[in-house]
Amino acid sequence: MTDLFLGLTQEIISGIALGSIYALIALGFTMIFKATEVVNFAQGELMMVGAYVNFFFVTTFLSAAGTPTAWTFLVALGGSMIFSVLFGYILDFIINRPLKDEPIFSVIMATLSLAIIIRAVVAIIAGPISLMPFSPFGDSAISFGTIIVSVLDLSIIGSAIGLVIIFYYIFHYTRWGIAMQATSEDPIAAQLMGIPIKRVYALVWIFSAVVATLSGILLAPRIALLDTTMGFLGLKAFPAAVLGGFGSIPGAIVGGVILGVIETVSMGTLSFHFQWIKEINDIIAWIVLIAVLMIKPDGLFGVEKVKKV
């Protein structure tokens, strides 16, 4: 009995770490969806690009400096951040501006095609071999009594919490954040009040690219092998967002964490005790998605919308 309890606790902590990544990806595209009504299917690919760029910077600095120090990772992080700001700005130009008021069908297909293009370009540039990303923490672990938690997981959870607090602050207490809120509420009214909504849109895309890059950097050492299939992991953020209520930022975070826990527990303890769970544990996110959409399509935090003719 204690063994089961111990295993479960450990799986839940590891699941929260995975869920934090989902939450960050979901946060990225929920921001875009709220502000511009564009559903960005390429969010996972943004994450993958972030991971690759960070890997590139880390290896470059390592070959220049020799032994890895904390500075190597920090400078690489700074480089990736600058890259992601530029990338988000470019995406605003090529995706958001031409597609702002197109029907949802075209928008989905445009972002999906963008995802395909990004994946192909990264695969062509980086070559077909998977990379081994470095972790700044190695594989060290901390033990709380009998529960052993890896430092990497803790750092993921910590960074995610930190990021969410920073974003909460930006959204609620800065001029640009309030301008973003106003724009997502009613773009026309916001424009009439003198808010430069085009710049706000650009800012939203930049934010979302930055979040995606950070989540990519955090996730890369956890999956141990970096290749272009990492982008598919971003798709799982959609069930997370739907679970929390699509278009709600707290919903995205809570949904992401819950989904991460469900996945890890079903992959561990449940698969061990029930044979049939083993068959479904890589599609459990999608089963959750369909169940949520059939039972409560607005999710946990969503607001029901009334549609006019």
Next chain:
Amino acid sequence: MKGRYEDENLYWIPVLIIFVFLLPFILKGLSFSYKYYLFVLNMAGIYIILNVGLDLLSGFTGLLSLGHAAFLAVGAYSSAILVDQFGVPFALSLILSPLVAGLFGFVIGFPALRISGMYLGLTTMGFGFIVKRMIIAFREWTHGSGGLDVSSPVLFGYTIKTDWNNYFLIYTFVVIAVVAGRRIAKSKIGRAFMAIRDSEQAAEAAGINLAKYKMLAFFISGLFAGFAGVLFAHTSSFISTDHFDILLSIYFIIMILVGGVSSIYGAVLGTLFIVLLDNLFVPLLKDQIHFWFNTQAGDIQSLIFGLIMFLFIIFQPMGLYGMWLKMRIYWKLFPFNPRQRFT
């Protein structure tokens, strides 16, 4: 007959059908490697059948499906199992397996009654993943992820084996599918589909039973895809879950988008365009690119597909068929064409 067909010119359709059935002979006369071209055309034919159904669902009814490869998989696997393990004749399986896929359409149609747009895209995508996993789970019949060998189709005592024979089998059904798609699109059902796409509320107010027609759209689409699946399984003689990837579902949507959404001819044009590009143009390009990059053919293929779809959505949302329609109007009005309209 006048009245029903008033809006379109039908004289060229028999000519086209004759051309379709003469094409293998022309290719044989022209080219030494005609067998490869026939193989490519066969694949295009199977995808055309599926895309006609997908267009009825996503183009006409506006219910986005990102998991259509799953219906193809259901059709293919159920036919392979029925024919090879239960001894059902191929001709009967040609009727039964599409029905199975149509039933799956019903199943996925249930959640579709409450949701639309992006949510439906996600649900169908999830459905694609789930079906793929289920096929692996039922490994007594499907041999799991190892794949399944399928017998060649036997029709009226003849075993249809080569690409040459497959061509005639497939394109008979392509012609039937395209005609059936046209007839469905122009009928009461098709008009109800379009009304639902344009506004669900207005359609309901006009007396259209939303639940019935949405389920019908999924059922019909499943039927077409199941049909394509049967032909796919028996003409390619080997199927595995790798054939029915999520990327394939997205490529199907690319095909109907490039051809022009909500027109059956658009679906046909788009499918031919993409499949021919993929199999005839990409291999040529691949050799060129190999000089500069060490990369796999799949990456170049998806890069080109992605770029094509992106450029079409931004610059030519009506697709190839829309371009053709614009060109036709342009030449009809030739000396007096208001230039701004045709940019």
